[in-house]
Amino acid sequence: MRIVCIGGGPAGLYFAILMKQLDPAHSIAVIERNRPYDTFGWGVVFSDATMDNMRAWDRPSANAIQKAFNHWDDIELWFKGRRIRTTGHGFVGIGRRHMLNILQARAEELGVELVFERDVKSDAEFPDADLIIASDGVNSAIRERHKSAFKPDINIRPNRFIWLGTEKAYEAFTFAFQRTEHGWFQAHIYKFDDRTSTFIVETTEQTFLAHGLDQFDQDQSISFCESLFADVLGGAKLRTNSRHLRGSAWLNFSHMVCPTWHTHNGASHVVLMGDAAHTAHFAIGSGTKLAFEDGIELVRQFQKHGSNADKIPVVLNAYEEVRRIDVARIQNAANNAMEWFEVVGRRYADVLEPEQFMYSMLTRSQRISHENLRLRDKDYLEGYERWFASRSGINADPAERGLPPMFTPFRLRGVTIPNRIVVSPMAMYSATDGIPDDFHLVHLGARAMGGAGLVFGEMTCVSPDARITPGCLGLWNDAQAAHWKRIVDFIHRNSAAKAGIQLGHAGRKGSTRLAWEGIDQPLDHDNWELIAPTPLAYLKNGQRPREMDRADMDRVRQDFVDAARRAAGCGFDMLELHCAHGYLLSEFISPLTNRRGDAFGGSLENRLRYPLEIFAAIRAVWPEDRPMSVRLSCHDWYPGGITPENAAEVAQMFKQAGADIIDCSSGQVWKEERPVYGRLFQTPFSDKIRNEVGIPTIAVGAIFEADHANSIIAAGRADLCAIARPHLADPAWTLHEAAKIGLTGVPWPTQYLAAKNQYEANLRRAEAAAAAATEAAVAASNRR
Ligand SMILES: Cc1cc2nc3c(=O)[nH]c(=O)nc-3n(C[C@H](O)[C@H](O)[C@H](O)COP(=O)(O)OP(=O)(O)OC[C@H]3O[C@@H](n4cnc5c(N)ncnc54)[C@H](O)[C@@H]3O)c2cc1C
Numbered sequence: 110m111r112i113v114c115i116g117g118g119p120a121g122l123y124f125a126i127l128m129k130q131l132d133p134a135h136s137i138a139v140i141e142r143n144r145p146y147d148t149f150g151w152g153v154v155f156s157d158a159t160m161d162n163m164r165a166w167d168r169p170s171a172n173a174i175q176k177a178f179n180h181w182d183d184i185e186l187w188f189k190g191r192r193i194r195t196t197g198h199g200f201v202g203i204g205r206r207h208m209l210n211i212l213q214a215r216a217e218e219l220g221v222e223l224v225f226e227r228d229v230k231s232d233a234e235f236p237d238a239d240l241i242i243a244s245d246g247v248n249s250a251i252r253e254r255h256k257s258a259f260k261p262d263i264n265i266r267p268n269r270f271i272w273l274g275t276e277k278a279y280e281a282f283t284f285a286f287q288r289t290e291h292g293w294f295q296a297h298i299y300k301f302d303d304r305t306s307t308f309i310v311e312t313t314e315q316t317f318l319a320h321g322l323d324q325f326d327q328d329q330s331i332s333f334c335e336s337l338f339a340d341v342l343g344g345a346k347l348r349t350n351s352r353h354l355r356g357s358a359w360l361n362f363s364h365m366v367c368p369t370w371h372t373h374n375g376a377s378h379v380v381l382m383g384d385a386a387h388t389a390h391f392a393i394g395s396g397t398k399l400a401f402e403d404g405i406e407l408v409r410q411f412q413k414h415g416s417n418a419d420k421i422p423v424v425l426n427a428y429e430e431v432r433r434i435d436v437a438r439i440q441n442a443a444n445n446a447m448e449w450f451e452v453v454g455r456r457y458a459d460v461l462e463p464e465q466f467m468y469s470m471l472t473r474s475q476r477i478s479h480e481n482l483r484l485r486d487k488d489y490l491e492g493y494e495r496w497f498a499s500r501s502g503i504n505a506d507p508a509e510r511g512l513p514p515m516f517t518p519f520r521l522r523g524v525t526i527p528n529r530i531v532v533s534p535m536a537m538y539s540a541t542d543g544i545p546d547d548f549h550l551v552h553l554g555a556r557a558m559g560g561a562g563l564v565f566g567e568m569t570c571v572s573p574d575a576r577i578t579p580g581c582l583g584l585w586n587d588a589q590a591a592h593w594k595r596i597v598d599f600i601h602r603n604s605a606a607k608a609g610i611q612l613g614h615a616g617r618k619g620s621t622r623l624a625w626e627g628i629d630q631p632l633d634h635d636n637w638e639l640i641a642p643t644p645l646a647y648l649k650n651g652q653r654p655r656e657m658d659r660a661d662m663d664r665v666r667q668d669f670v671d672a673a674r675r676a677a678g679c680g681f682d683m684l685e686l687h688c689a690h691g692y693l694l695s696e697f698i699s700p701l702t703n704r705r706g707d708a709f710g711g712s713l714e715n716r717l718r719y720p721l722e723i724f725a726a727i728r729a730v731w732p733e734d735r736p737m738s739v740r741l742s743c744h745d746w747y748p749g750g751i752t753p754e755n756a757a758e759v760a761q762m763f764k765q766a767g768a769d770i771i772d773c774s775s776g777q778v779w780k781e782e783r784p785v786y787g788r789l790f791q792t793p794f795s796d797k798i799r800n801e802v803g804i805p806t807i808a809v810g811a812i813f814e815a816d817h818a819n820s821i822i823a824a825g826r827a828d829l830c831a832i833a834r835p836h837l838a839d840p841a842w843t844l845h846e847a848a849k850i851g852l853t854g855v856p857w858p859t860q861y862l863a864a865k866n867q868y869e870a871n872l873r874r875a876e877a878a879a880a881a882a883t884e885a886a887v888a889a890s891n892r893r
């Protein structure tokens with residue numbers, strides 16, 4: 110085959126090396142517009158794991174790179190006059206030029222033709238090539254030429270950065286944060302040889318403009334950064350090697366994805382590779398790794414299917430299919446990290462103490478969790494756990510294991526919740542006349558005994574016509590109150606858990622069947638009248654509600670107040686107002702469901718008027734020393750609906766009204782919603798509201814392991830974690846998760862103590878067996 114790589118960066122060179130090795134008969138040329146020793150940028154860094162992968166594919170280049178590498182394990186934070194360091198992270202750094210020179214030498218040795226100083230204008234310049242690799246970087250001209258085939262989606266990110274270097278070797282991957290009168294700047298600093306470090310300075314567009322940096326030339330920018338980071342530079346000078354850039358050299362990162370990676374130009378197959386195909390923000394340093402791994406995968410596919418020209422279509426399809434998944438995973442982590450740096454100033458740096466700021470930074474990509482940190486640096490993690498526990502009033506003996514964050518208590522007004530795990534409200538559709546009966550006693554009682562700190566009953570309706578289904582619970586009469594009191598008393602008598610009630614009104618989503626008989630489907634008979642802010646049915650075949658008038662509003666407000674009074678009498682410790690999931694109060698908040706023209710519709714302030722009126726009326730009768738939460742749908746997942754930005758404004762208004770905590774859910778407001786599910790998918794809403802609005806939050810949604818909850822709580826992304834479906838599967842979820850992470854001090858109900866030791870011992874035995882099996886598998890593969 111005749112193969113031409115346009116662009117001699119890591120992607121083009123590495124692919125050429127591996128492909129030439131696969132079959133030296135291939136004619137392979139790498140065409141690069143620069144000279145061999147020119148290169149923009151300073152050093153790159155990647156993880157030990159990337160190096161292992163490269164060694165498996167081309168030992169000589171991996172060994173040469175390895176020899177030139179600077180290896181280090183530490184991350185150090187400079188923040189608010191403090192320096193905090195952790196270890197065990199395993200990075201390697203190398204000068205970009207040195208790395209490319211190693212790859213160039215290796216390519217030449219194998220017989221790859223290297224052409225320098227040729228600026229390729231078009232892939233049509235190589236009509237006799239079977240395969241053209243567009244490895245010409247993020248601004249790929251080849252991708253641009255075939256824009257209609259590749260359909261690149263480019264998102265220019267708001268932050269500004271400048272890529273500098275300094276002749277000072279930092280011992281740790283260093284992150285330095287500096288506040289100015291106009292906002293925060295951060296520096297990402299890592300060494301790449303014995304004398305030199307990369308020094309990237311980043312800030313928001315707003316801060317960049319406020320300092321007039323858009324008017325600065327490179328030398329002025331350098332002096333600005335030198336004086337800003339004088340302490341961390343310790344007298345060293347900053348330098349640029351991108352004099353070729355016009356203007357100030359402060360760039361915006363382009364996040365780029367392409368739905369298609371290969372095409373045919375009429376003469377040759379053309380395939381994107383490396384930054385030409387996708388970008389990953391430097392915050393997790395994976396761009397070079399992705400470029401190498403693209404090359405590896407394309408060669409692997411040729412190896413698998415045969416490296417002949419007729420195999421190219423099948424190979425390119427397979428390459429794209431395999432790489433797309435891995436690239437999406439890394440891009441996702443890089444995006445999390447990138448977004449962390451985009452909001453770091455106002456969301457974290459202004460708010461968090463240095464210890465928690467460090468933890469938040471280390472877990473910014475959400476790929477590194479609490480238990481990962483324990484593996485990397487046990488002393489740091491345990492020290493942090495003790496620090497975190499001391500913030501909750503627990504001063505653990507330094508000789509003993511610290512209490513993981515999810516097991517620390519949390520106080521709201523006069524109520525101390527013994528740990529951070531909440532049984533999320535879950536409708537069971539199993540009541541008759543709204544009465545919580547033996548089923549509810551056993552269901553909620555079991556979950557309280559199962560170790561959660563706070564057990565919420567399901568959405569409890571404030572009148573018969575406020576119910577979702579005929580099986581929903583209520584609190585509109587004294588009989589219901591008496592049954593509720595029995596459950597609350599049981600929880601208090603038999604566990605340390607606090608009891609919460611969620612009050613709600615179904616609005617337009619009422620009068621439907623039990624979930625397992627057709628969720629949201631209207632009843633076949635005995636429907637009741639529905640009311641809503643606007644007369645819009647939820648489903649096409651659903652019942653159309655009547656538009657609420659003032660008399661309806663007064664009645665519903667009174668129903669909420671009466672139910673809240675009864676709830677106080679039952680002894681509930683906390684009351685949650687259900688303003689989420691498209692039920693009545695959520696319908697008022699969302700512009701999709703509230704189209705009123707009066708004082709209760711229109712602006713966000715108007716749409717909040719009625720929910721806030723209800724909140725204030727309940728707060729007035731709910732005991733002063735007991736907290737109230739508000740559950741919000743923080744994202745309608747539909748154009749024109751509530752966004753997380755709006756949700757923060759809503760939370761701010763509830764905070765001003767006296768809410769103690771916001772329970773951050775999302776969706777179920779608009780039938781045509783398009784939510785993006787995934788692990789911890791709603792936690793970003795909680796993070797935003799907690800740290801930008803300054804109010805405690807509950808995170809909920811696909812949190813299903815202690816490691817998730819510990820990571821969320823420790824990083825300050827929420828104060829409590831609500832767990833729903835895992836609690837249906839396992840009433841003792843909290844006790845079992847404690848045992849899984851080896852925490853034996855969590856109290857079990859005395860009646861069940863006989864099982865505790867056996868349960869813990871069996872877990873340890875299973876772990877030991879799994880570890881032995883892994884060890885045996887590794888030994889066997891080493892022998893092969
Ligand atoms: C500030 C910053 C820090 C970074 N830090 C890291 C890090 O720590 N770790 C990491 O892994 N990655 C890092 N990266 C990303 C990394 O540099 C890229 O992801 C990686 O270089 C991509 O390799 P590539 O071969 O696809 O593209 P490039 O490295 O961009 O190579 C493309 C090559 O094509 C050449 N070229 C372009 N057009 C033409 C043309 N028309 N004709 C001929 N030649 C052409 C260019 O001169 C260039 O040599 C960082 C990026 C930035 C901006």
Ligand SMILES: Cc1cc2nc3c(=O)[nH]c(=O)nc-3n(C[C@H](O)[C@H](O)[C@H](O)COP(=O)(O)O)c2cc1C
Pocket residue numbers: 533534535536537567568611687689690740774809810811812831832833834835
């Ligand atoms: C069976 C079931 C019933 C639910 N009922 C309610 C409810 O009454 N009120 C409410 O706010 N959320 C309700 N939810 C949503 C959960 O509280 C929770 O937000 C959601 O299930 C996501 O958490 P998870 O991923 O841990 O399941 C319900 C969820 C389930 C699975």
